[in-house]
Amino acid sequence: MDQNKKYDICICSTKKDERWIKILYDSIMKYRLPSGVILPDPDLTYNRIYTDPTESEYDEKTEEILASSRYLLIICSPAAGASKPLSDRLVRFKDMNDGENVIAVLVEGEPQESFPPEFIEEKHVRRLMPDMSVVEYTETVEPVASDIRAGDSKEAKQKLRYETVRIVASVLGLHPDVLERRHEKRRQRAIITVAVSASLILSVIAGIFLGFGLKAKHEGDIFTRQTEISIEVAERLTKELPDQFSDIPEAKQAIEEIIAEAQTDLYGEE
Numbered sequence: 001m002d003q004n005k006k007y008d009i010c011i012c013s014t015k016k017d018e019r020w021i022k023i024l025y026d027s028i029m030k031y032r033l034p035s036g037v038i039l040p041d042p043d044l045t046y047n048r049i050y051t052d053p054t055e056s057e058y059d060e061k062t063e064e065i066l067a068s069s070r071y072l073l074i075i076c077s078p079a080a081g082a083s084k085p086l087s088d089r090l091v092r093f094k095d096m097n098d099g100e101n102v103i104a105v106l107v108e109g110e111p112q113e114s115f116p117p118e119f120i121e122e123k124h125v126r127r128l129m130p131d132m133s134v135v136e137y138t139e140t141v142e143p144v145a146s147d148i149r150a151g152d153s154k155e156a157k158q159k160l161r162y163e164t165v166r167i168v169a170s171v172l173g174l175h176p177d178v179l180e181r182r183h184e185k186r187r188q189r190a191i192i193t194v195a196v197s198a199s200l201i202l203s204v205i206a207g208i209f210l211g212f213g214l215k216a217k218h219e220g221d222i223f224t225r226q227t228e229i230s231i232e233v234a235e236r237l238t239k240e241l242p243d244q245f246s247d248i249p250e251a252k253q254a255i256e257e258i259i260a261e262a263q264t265d266l267y268g269e270e
């Protein structure tokens with residue numbers, strides 16, 4: 001790791017997109033590397049982050065921050081595409097790093113309007129045609145970007161989770177697939193843990209039902225009401241628990257299966 005670099009990532013956006021800085025910052029900071037990941041450089045980190053929601057002109061402080069950052073992450077939107085201060089930062093950072101270590105994150109709008117112009121490259125291409133004539137044309141090349149645009153909150157969570165893994169992988173010098181596979185194994189273990197926990201919760205509720213039911217037989221209306229309240233709590237739990245994991249389909253399915261089995265044991269076949 002370059003000891004002169006104070007930050008792993010400098011996240012830049014326009015003031016209009018400032019909320020996305022917090023979303024990405026929180027997501028990266030909360031991310032934990034799966035066990036067993038071998039880094040190309042064991043001293044590399046990914047969570048030393050400087051945030052720069054800016055409309056200010058490029059100055060000496062900006063120069064110092066960029067020079068102290070290993071990666072520059074630009075939040076791209078129509079506002080970003082039209083921002084000169086953001087373009088100035090991008091140009092200078094690319095000059096410092098031979099055009100490397102820049103991450104584009106698309107949060108709104110279409111690429112052609114949301115990327116700062118300095119992200120767009122134009123290449124002059126010559127193509128030999130079947131009749132042996134040569135055709136020349138200009139090809140526009142857009143950067144490969146993390147795309148977290150989404151139609152709803154569920155999709156937004158899924159995309160943010162996936163793109164966070166890709167961003168962290170890039171900053172650590174890993175291929176995204178390596179980290180994603182490890183991440184998926186960790187998610188599968190978490191799903192099993194959740195399913196087991198749900199099963200234990202429902203087993204406890206079953207015991208409560210049985211206990212209250214027996215007391216209600218012998219001690220009258222008070223315990224009958226206690227039983228009713230317990231059933232209401234359990235029914236709320238069985239409805240709300242799967243929704244808490246709606247963005248992890250495997251966990252939701254596992255929990256729903258456990259709840260269905262428990263309900264059969266409690267209430268019997270319909």
